[in-house]
Each structure stands twice: as C-alpha cells, then as structure tokens.
Amino acid sequence: MNNQRGKVxxxxxxxxxxxxxxxxxxxxxxxxxxxxxxxDAGINKEEIDYVMPTASLYSPAFNTxxxxxxxxxxxxxxxxxxxxxxxxxxxxxxxxxxxxxxLIESGAAKNVLFVHSDRLGTxxxxxxxxxxxxxxxxxxxxxxxxxxxxxxxAALATTRYKYETGCTDEEFSAVCVSNRxxxxxxxxxxxxxxxxxxxxxxxxxxxxTPLRAKQSNMLFDGxxxxxxxxxxxxxxxxxxxxxxxxxxxxxxxxxxxxxxxISRFGWKKAGKEAFEQAGLTPQDIDIAEIYDSYxxxxxxxxxxxxxxxxxxxxxxxxxxxxxxxxxxxCTTNGGMLSxxxxxxxxxxxxxxxxxxxxxxxxxxxxxxxxxxxVETATGGTYMDAQVTVLGNEIP
Amino acid sequence: MDTPQKPIPVxxxxxxxxxxxxxxxxxxxxxxxxxxxxxxxxxxxxxxxFSDNLEWVExxxxxxxxxxxxxxxNSPTAFLADMPYVVAIxxxxxxxxxxxxxxxxxxxxxxxxxxxxxxxxxxxxxxxLPKFRPV
Numbered sequence: 001m002n003n004q005r006g007k008v009x010x011x012x013x014x015x016x017x018x019x020x021x022x023x024x025x026x027x028x029x030x031x032x033x034x035x036x037x038x039x040d041a042g043i044n045k046e047e048i049d050y051v052m053p054t055a056s057l058y059s060p061a062f063n064t065x066x067x068x069x070x071x072x073x074x075x076x077x078x079x080x081x082x083x084x085x086x087x088x089x090x091x092x093x094x095x096x097x098x099x100x101x102x103l104i105e106s107g108a109a110k111n112v113l114f115v116h117s118d119r120l121g122t123x124x125x126x127x128x129x130x131x132x133x134x135x136x137x138x139x140x141x142x143x144x145x146x147x148x149x150x151x152x153x154a155a156l157a158t159t160r161y162k163y164e165t166g167c168t169d170e171e172f173s174a175v176c177v178s179n180r181x182x183x184x185x186x187x188x189x190x191x192x193x194x195x196x197x198x199x200x201x202x203x204x205x206x207x208x209t210p211l212r213a214k215q216s217n218m219l220f221d222g223x224x225x226x227x228x229x230x231x232x233x234x235x236x237x238x239x240x241x242x243x244x245x246x247x248x249x250x251x252x253x254x255x256x257x258x259x260x261x262i263s264r265f266g267w268k269k270a271g272k273e274a275f276e277q278a279g280l281t282p283q284d285i286d287i288a289e290i291y292d293s294y295x296x297x298x299x300x301x302x303x304x305x306x307x308x309x310x311x312x313x314x315x316x317x318x319x320x321x322x323x324x325x326x327x328x329x330c331t332t333n334g335g336m337l338s339x340x341x342x343x344x345x346x347x348x349x350x351x352x353x354x355x356x357x358x359x360x361x362x363x364x365x366x367x368x369x370x371x372x373x374v375e376t377a378t379g380g381t382y383m384d385a386q387v388t389v390l391g392n393e394i395p
Numbered sequence: 396m397d398t399p400q401k402p403i404p405v406x407x408x409x410x411x412x413x414x415x416x417x418x419x420x421x422x423x424x425x426x427x428x429x430x431x432x433x434x435x436x437x438x439x440x441x442x443x444x445f446s447d448n449l450e451w452v453e454x455x456x457x458x459x460x461x462x463x464x465x466x467x468x469n470s471p472t473a474f475l476a477d478m479p480y481v482v483a484i485x486x487x488x489x490x491x492x493x494x495x496x497x498x499x500x501x502x503x504x505x506x507x508x509x510x511x512x513x514x515x516x517x518x519x520x521x522x523x524l525p526k527f528r529p530v
Contacts, residue, residue, distance in 0.1 A: 155464035257494035
C-alpha cells in the first residue's frame with residue numbers, strides 16, 4: 001500500500017484547438033486554456049495560489065514572459081503566491097504533476113494551475129523547425145555534427161526494433177491510422193477532417209529509413225492547462241475528480257547514442273513503479289494514453305508497460321484493438337501524430353485527454369465506463385520514461 | 396539556398412585528448428584505473444565508481460552497427476547536400492557506443508550488427524571526425 005495514492009486530484013482541464021493561427025499571439029493559447037480550466041473546475045480564480053507554466057520553445061522572449069508572471073497578471077490572480085516554471089521538454093507535464101502533488105500534500109500549495117502554450121506551427125517555418133530540433137536536446141559535442149535530428153533518432157529506434165522483433169512497416173503505419181481514427185472524433189485535433197489508410201502512410205515521402213513523412217509528427221500552435229488540488233478539496237469542488245494513483249519514472253540518457261537499449265528505453269521500470277503504487281495491473285486499465293511523436297514509441301510503450309508481449313503491439317494496432325470501440329483504446333486524442341505536436345505540449349494534451357476521459361467529458365470519443373487510465377511522457381531524445389496511473393475512483 | 400557551414404563539435408577541456416587523437420587518426424577513450432570500466436564519452440569522473448583516476452587508451456576501431464538510418468529528406472540545413480547519408484550508433488569491441496556516419500558503402504545494403512571499422516574524415520583544420528565503414 002502506498003499512502004500517497006489518491007491524495008491529489010485533477011479538478012479542471014482546458015485546451016484550445018491545435019492548429020496554425022498566424023494572427024493569434026501565444027499568450028492567447030495560454031490564457032484561454034487557463035480560463036477554460038478554471039471554469040471547468042467551477043472555482044473562483046482567486047483560489048489559485050500557485051501557477052506553474054511550462055516552457056514555450058518558439059520564442060525566448062515569450063518564454064521570459066511566462067517566467068516573469070505574465071499569466072498571473074493577465075488572469076488577474078490576486079492570491080497567487082508563486083509562479084515558477086517547470087520544464088523537462090516532453091515530460092514537463094509528468095514532472096509538474098509530481099512537483100505539484102508534493103506541494104499540495106505538504107500544504108505548501110492548495111490549488112496549482114499548470115499551463116502550456118506554444119506557437120511552433122506559425123512561429124517558425126518547416127526548415128527552422130527541423131534545425132531547432134536538430135540541436136535542441138541533441139549533444140553538440142557528440143551528435144550534432146553527424147547530422148542527427150529527431151527523425152533520424154526515431155528511425156534509429158525503429159530500425160533496431162524491427163531487426164529484433166520483425167515488426168512490419170504495415171504495423172508501424174497502423175499506429176498512424178489508429179491515432180487518426182481518434183483524431184477524427186476530436187474537435188481539438190488538427191487532422192480531424194479526413195481519415196488515413198495504411199497505403200497512404202506507406203506511400204508518403206521517406207524521411208530517414210524506415211520512417212516516412214506520415215509517420216512523423218508535425219509542429220503546431222496550441223495550449224492546454226490543468227488544475228490540481230487535494231483529493232479532499234477536490235470532492236467538494238467537483239463531481240468528477242480524477243485521482244493520481246501512481247507515478248513512476250527513470251532517466252536513461254542525455255546523449256541519445258548512450259542509451260543502452262533503444263528498442264526498450266526505461267518504460268518497464270517506470271511502469272512497474274507506477275502500477276505498484278496504484279495497486280493496479282495493465283489488465284485493470286481501460287485506456288492507454290501512450291506518448292507517440294512517432295509510431296515506434298507507442299509500440300514500445302504498450303509492450304514495456306505490459307499490455308502485450310514483445311513484438312506483439314504492432315498487431316494490436318493492425319487488428320484495430322486500439323481504435324475507437326476496440327478493446328484497448330490507445331492515445332485517444334490522436335496523439336502528436338494526429339492532434340499535432342506543440343512542443344512540451346504533446347504530453348500535456350495526452351494528460352488532459354486522460355483526465356477528460358475519466359471525467360466522462362470526451363464526447364464522441366468517450367470510452368464508456370472508463371475507470372483507470374495510464375499516461376506516458378518522455379522528453380529530449382527520449383531521455384526519460386514517465387508513467388502516470390489515474391482513476392476516477394481509488395482502488 | 397546557401398548551405399550553412401557544418402556544425403563543429405563544441406569541445407569541453409577534459410575531452411580535448413579525444414579530438415587531438417582523431418587528428419592523428421587514432422580513436423581513444425577513457426578507462427577508469429580503479430574499476431577498469433571503459434568510458435565514452437569523456438567524463439570528469441568515472442560514471443561507474445566516481446573515481447577521478449581516468450586514463451586514455453586506444454580503441455581497436457572495430458565494432459558493429461547497433462542501429463542505423465539512411466537520411467533521405469528533411470535533414471538539418473547543413474546536411475541537405477549530403478543526402479542520402481547514414482547515421483548510425485556504433486558499438487565498439489570495448490563495450491562503448493557512439494554516434495557516427497557509415498561511409499564508403501551502399502547505404503541500402505547495411506544491416507544491424509554488421510561489422511564496421513573506424514575511418515577518419517577531416518572536417519576542417521581543427522577537427523577530424525571518426526566515421527565507420529563496413530569491414
């Protein structure tokens with residue numbers, strides 16, 4: 001038994017549609033998301049006493065505004081004691097969750113507002129985006145000069161995983177199809193107008209072998225926010241609190257080529273810790289919100305967390321088990337592959353989606369009767385494995 | 396489009412012997428004198444036992460391709476003219492691993508676990524990069 005389990009809960013979530021908004025300032029995505037989260041929680045904004053913005057990558061000047069309390073002033077939060085940025089790339093949401101939980105459990109904070117916003121869809125052009133992501137988090141001493149970038153990083157993991165398991169290009173492509181089916185039901189997803197077939201994925205441009213263009217995320221503008229409180233207060237605030245049941249994490253590398261196992265990473269260890277803390281097993285989980293960014297990571301994630309055996313996840317996607325109506329709903333907002341990649345926001349969106357599902361607010365893509373969800377996040381060059389187990393009841 | 400200059404390694408003082416060696420077409424790595432662990436990339440202290448007693452030893456230059464990819468499009472700007480090029484993680488005989496390029500080969504005939512050997516490619520007067528080719 002872990003006595004931390006179920007002590008902290010989500011009380012509100014907010015999100016703006018992911019897309020390209022050249023006329024819209026990044027601060028809008030932050031403030032609108034935060035406003036929606038406060039209204040969703042049904043609390044007076046003056047009850048927020050701690051604001052935790054994560055970083056925006058498109059502009060150091062805008063990020064400095066986030067650091068220097070712009071969100072607090074724009075929202076007019078009069079009782080906000082502290083504003084402090086929490087950032088670890090793609091795993092920022094998981095780290096914020098851990099830190100905010102500690103603050104709430106210790107009594108140092110009551111209601112913590114976490115906010116993400118970025119403008120990578122219109123704030124930088126495609127080549128600038130590629131160049132940004134060929135240096136951000138990639139070692140300037142040991143990797144940048146070999147032409148390493150995020151597509152080649154995902155491709156290296158894909159090549160090794162294929163070699164060890166025999167996973168096929170069709171199976172990798174089925175991950176993209178699965179995410180698109182969910183995105184079609186998600187008004188906040190960029191790619192929600194049109195389906196996607198395995199044939200279309202496999203006919204798309206080769207980026208870094210065997211990774212193709214439609215197996216790659218695209219960068220967009222967007223924002224999302226959530227509010228955490230103690231479970232006790234949460235039950236007074238809302239009829240639909242979503243409890244943090246377990247968390248697990250492990251940092252595995254900084255320099256990508258130093259990762260000892262690029263076809264597994266640290267998910268097994270992090271998952272075991274999170275499930276043990278929650279007192280649950282993968283069999284108890286109704287929804288697997290697995291961090292994507294590229295198909296390989298969703299496949300590795302499902303396997304290493306114990307939802308299926310090594311080399312079997314591809315078939316779950318190919319058979320449609322992960323689709324809407326399937327027996328293992330996976331990445332139900334469409335993920336970064338179909339909702340869109342907003343920088344540190346990829347996993348924020350997944351976490352917000354997990355909470356939305358467990359609150360019963362996921363509308364057309366609602367997984368009926370869902371009680372428990374697992375959510376994963378990783379930052380940098382898949383430098384860490386962060387796993388969170390959530391529930392709308394405490395087991 | 397103007398091709399920007401190739402990025403050059405940003406070198407820390409304690410890693411200088413590595414880059415001085417590659418200029419002499421030698422591949423070296425650190426070895427911990429206390430726990431005997433082979434270490435790459437160069438560290439300030441042994442990442443295994445935390446000892447400061449690190450020595451430099453020469454690698455055989457032989458290893459295998461742990462994984463690889465052929466970059467065909469959407470490379471960083473400085474590498475657009477190089478496409479298609481191979482990015483690979485090499486596992487050396489000594490148990491250390493590093494990123495590199497595999498050159499002097501048909502990129503579409505490479506496989507994981509294929510044996511390779513080091514070959515040195517001059518980047519400029521300051522830097523020579525260790526690259527690999529199939530044996």
